[in-house]
Amino acid sequence: MLHAALIGFPSTGKSTLFQLMTSAKDAPRGKGDTVIGISKVPDVRLDKLTAMFNPRKTVPATIEFTDLVAPGRSGGAAALVDVAGYKNADALVHVVRAFRDPAVPHPSGSVDPARDAQAMEDELILADLGVVERRLERMEKDLKRGKSAELDKEKDLLLRCKSALENGQPLRALGLAGEDLRRLRGFQLLSAKPLLVVINLDEADVDAAVSVEQAAERTGMKAFLSREGTRAVPLCAKIELEIAALEPADAEAFLKDMGLSESGLNRVIRGSYDLLGYMSFLTVGEDECRAWSIRRGTSALDAAGEIHSDIQRGFIRAEVVGYDAFMARGTMAACRDNGELRLEGKEYIVQDGDIINFRHAT
Ligand SMILES: Nc1nc2c(ncn2[C@@H]2O[C@H](COP(=O)(O)OP(=O)(O)OP(=O)(O)O)[C@@H](O)[C@H]2O)c(=O)[nH]1
Numbered sequence: 001m002l003h004a005a006l007i008g009f010p011s012t013g014k015s016t017l018f019q020l021m022t023s024a025k026d027a028p029r030g031k032g033d034t035v036i037g038i039s040k041v042p043d044v045r046l047d048k049l050t051a052m053f054n055p056r057k058t059v060p061a062t063i064e065f066t067d068l069v070a071p072g073r074s075g076g077a078a079a080l081v082d083v084a085g086y087k088n089a090d091a092l093v094h095v096v097r098a099f100r101d102p103a104v105p106h107p108s109g110s111v112d113p114a115r116d117a118q119a120m121e122d123e124l125i126l127a128d129l130g131v132v133e134r135r136l137e138r139m140e141k142d143l144k145r146g147k148s149a150e151l152d153k154e155k156d157l158l159l160r161c162k163s164a165l166e167n168g169q170p171l172r173a174l175g176l177a178g179e180d181l182r183r184l185r186g187f188q189l190l191s192a193k194p195l196l197v198v199i200n201l202d203e204a205d206v207d208a209a210v211s212v213e214q215a216a217e218r219t220g221m222k223a224f225l226s227r228e229g230t231r232a233v234p235l236c237a238k239i240e241l242e243i244a245a246l247e248p249a250d251a252e253a254f255l256k257d258m259g260l261s262e263s264g265l266n267r268v269i270r271g272s273y274d275l276l277g278y279m280s281f282l283t284v285g286e287d288e289c290r291a292w293s294i295r296r297g298t299s300a301l302d303a304a305g306e307i308h309s310d311i312q313r314g315f316i317r318a319e320v321v322g323y324d325a326f327m328a329r330g331t332m333a334a335c336r337d338n339g340e341l342r343l344e345g346k347e348y349i350v351q352d353g354d355i356i357n358f359r360h361a362t
């Protein structure tokens with residue numbers, strides 16, 4: 001399952017968000033200092049298909065979030081490097097405090113989101129530099145015992161990483177791919193993980209939650225967020241708490257009043273999902289309507305394997321129709337009559353929102 005970890009300095013609103021996103025009443029499980037919860041990935045397409053098919057069951061895509069529970073332990077990458085839930089995370093979500101509330105003291109004495117965002121970035125970089133340097137030292141010993149092409153390549157890569165880190169560059173900015181990514185995987189480097197910055201706005205600034213640009217302007221984070229590959233979601237945790245307590249219809253009206261199309265929680269969940277390069281294909285029927293998570297670029301054959309290894313093994317053809325085409329026609333039969341229900345082979349690259357029926361031998 002996809003797994004994102006919440007990070008941030010003390011009292012920035014991590015646990016407030018965690019509880020809201022995962023409805024912690026689902027009895028979160030965890031080990032030691034961490035707690036894990038599961039969020040449903042909001043998807044209007046699945047909602048609309050459910051309304052059409054009226055299935056016995058609807059199953060959304062999900063994503064796991066980890067939060068630190070031990071108070072006082074939070075903050076600092078130093079605290080994170082040894083925590084398994086963080087090292088193994090696919091992505092990091094950094095909750096940055098931009099709310100002012102004097103009742104919640106800030107450990108640095110003042111509220112400065114840009115400073116905190118940079119401080120966390122620096123800590124991730126420093127933690128990684130330690131890991132990379134230790135590995136390079138060990139490698140020197142290995143290289144003395146005997147050279148190998150693989151060791152040389154790894155050393156090359158680590159030296160590139162080291163120089164980026166020394167220049168204050170997070171490893172995610174290097175745009176590593178393929179073999180390089182594979183070589184680094186075992187080190188679980190924190191600054192290499194995709195990062196989503198959550199700007200936890202003050203209640204008085206909630207109007208700035210309508211766009212990252214406005215939130216960045218309001219909180220002095222423009223320069224930080226203008227960097228390549230820096231993604232952010234602005235919200236106000238305190239107001240999210242109020243929204244969560246409302247009936248769905250009231251919540252919708254409340255959001256509309258503020259000029260928002262969906263809650264901040266949904267934007268964080270979907271933002272994390274997108275950040276990881278994930279998308280969903282859909283299966284429909286009277287029994288079940290379901291969204292399945294796959295990485296962009298997944299073939300029809302591998303998508304079939306997500307559902308069941310038997311379906312992958314017996315794969316014959318994928319019957320595919322795009323979500324928009326399906327909604328425009330209203331039924332599968334109409335799509336077939338208009339040539340919009342395509343038969344695709346194993347190599348077909350599944351697109352976001354494809355509605356698929358796998359034909360397979362049993
Ligand atoms: N005014 C205001 N207070 C907030 C907001 N978000 C969180 N808080 C308050 O800040 C305090 C800390 O919130 P938590 O969600 O526990 O923060 P945390 O980051 O998990 O804190 P630690 O786990 O102790 O590091 C609580 O008293 C919250 O009610 C917000 O948007 N506005």
Ligand SMILES: [Mg+2]
Nearest residue numbers: 014015068069
């Ligand atoms: Mg907490």
